[in-house]
Amino acid sequence: QSCIAFFCHLKDEVEQHRAGQAQLLKQKEPLQASEVLYKDNVLYFDDNKKWRERFVVVRADYSLELHDSQESYTKGTPARHKHLPTGGTVLTSEEKYTAVVDKAFPDPNGSKEEPSVPVVAVPGPLPVYLSLPYRRDSYFCFQQEEKRARFVSILNDCIRHQNQDYLKSMECEVQAFLKAIHFYRQEKGHYESWDMLVGTDCQVLANLVMEELLPSLQTELLPKLKGKKPERKRVWFVTVEATYDLVHEQMREGLESLKNECREASKQQEALIRSDMDQINNSQTFLETKLQALVSEPAMKYCSESVAPYLTSILEELMGPISAGFQTVRLLLEDELTRICKDFPQGGALQQLGRDRMEDCYQHVSVLKEQLQELRNRFTFSNSTRVVHCTQSQMQQLMENAVHTFELLLQSALKDKPDKQASVMEKAKLRVLKQFDYDSSTIRKKIFQEALVDITLPAIKRNLAPACKTVSTIQFFWKLILEHFIEYIM
Numbered sequence: 161q162s163c164i165a166f167f168c169h170l171k172d173e174v175e176q177h178r179a180g181q182a183q184l185l186k187q188k189e190p191l192q193a194s195e196v197l198y199k200d201n202v203l204y205f206d207d208n209k210k211w212r213e214r215f216v217v218v219r220a221d222y223s224l225e226l227h228d229s230q231e232s233y234t235k236g237t238p239a240r241h242k243h244l245p246t247g248g249t250v251l252t253s254e255e256k257y258t259a260v261v262d263k264a265f266p267d268p269n270g271s272k273e274e275p276s277v278p279v280v281a282v283p284g285p286l287p288v289y290l291s292l293p294y295r296r297d298s299y300f301c302f303q304q305e306e307k308r309a310r311f312v313s314i315l316n317d318c319i320r321h322q323n324q325d326y327l328k329s330m331e332c333e334v335q336a337f338l339k340a341i342h343f344y345r346q347e348k349g350h351y352e353s354w355d356m357l358v359g360t361d362c363q364v365l366a367n368l369v370m371e372e373l374l375p376s377l378q379t380e381l382l383p384k385l386k387g388k389k390p391e392r393k394r395v396w397f398v399t400v401e402a403t404y405d406l407v408h409e410q411m412r413e414g415l416e417s418l419k420n421e422c423r424e425a426s427k428q429q430e431a432l433i434r435s436d437m438d439q440i441n442n443s444q445t446f447l448e449t450k451l452q453a454l455v456s457e458p459a460m461k462y463c464s465e466s467v468a469p470y471l472t473s474i475l476e477e478l479m480g481p482i483s484a485g486f487q488t489v490r491l492l493l494e495d496e497l498t499r500i501c502k503d504f505p506q507g508g509a510l511q512q513l514g515r516d517r518m519e520d521c522y523q524h525v526s527v528l529k530e531q532l533q534e535l536r537n538r539f540t541f542s543n544s545t546r547v548v549h550c551t552q553s554q555m556q557q558l559m560e561n562a563v564h565t566f567e568l569l570l571q572s573a574l575k576d577k578p579d580k581q582a583s584v585m586e587k588a589k590l591r592v593l594k595q596f597d598y599d600s601s602t603i604r605k606k607i608f609q610e611a612l613v614d615i616t617l618p619a620i621k622r623n624l625a626p627a628c629k630t631v632s633t634i635q636f637f638w639k640l641i642l643e644h645f646i647e648y649i650m
Contacts, residue, residue: 165336184595
């Protein structure tokens, strides 16, 4: 896939393709990775099994640092722990966390034994549990609900960004890696969206190996575990974590070597690809025509009978929560801009608006995790978390864009007309809200289209797989036909 991705990159460069869709709101330059988004003293359950107060710092790379104290952080002492909560789940009740832990432990005795005991004794009324796949979980505790809510909000931000940011890159290496993972899983009969496709390329590979390794690990280890359930759990999770660490390290070394080989091969092929670009394009067009003739009729037939009748109802399921979420973001933005205009210049820091007070908006979208579960049987779709996280990230980005655009308009207008502060600010607010509405509509349509493809395309592939080999161009036409139906209903 590396060579294919590199060819596509050169082709786009030659044909001067412009990726992405124009938006009206201005986007701020990304923060430096070292900039701090959050810091506070938090009770943390340490490696020595004791609760200690740690100074928690979240930086713009969405890593979670735990320092001994604010003083040690100020002096520049390295953090005692650094967590990357990729693939994590945040829970705030012992009951829900215990259920997650029990589900992750493949106990052959099932419910025959005594009920689960608490994993850890919490010293306060407001716990936060961070459950991580294949890695040790983390525990925090708060005395004030406001502080816990703020911590949970930034922790969820960390998870979303750690899950998605690397994989959203349009760089050749990332695109080649995603295609390789896609086809590898497809050859094994896994056509659906994968819920462990999160994090960096090395983390994804480690997840892939662990997914294939766990069944044999269960067969070999579980029958040999002795003692009561809590002790067997402890041994199992320690073993899984040690296995993951070993796998991740081996993947890291091997992957870096492979990427260097691919980079070198791309350099050697670049001149040849550029000189033969027209011939390659002609061959590609010829092949696409042949493949389209092969798959078009059965794909159209299956879409018409088994996909198209359900697209409208799926779209309705998506539109309600997602539109409600974006509408809540707009109301929050309008309220805050009105307050700023009224109280200026004492109105407060606008830059905080993009990160604070967004949790209520996100909750409107979170209900999709349950609503979309009904699609599991018909389309074998189970990765509703990805739809939720992608939507929430777009909501956050849209809010940040609106805040940044308002600041730019305000600075420019007040500089030109300092004596007309009230009218200038009102005009800036109305302009930002109008641009917000346009961008919101564009983004939501894109979310709906991508979600519909993500939900239904695997069913089409699975149905046609016996008659069609797994060729990337055939995948392209399946997707093209499906997008035709989606465009029609929207």
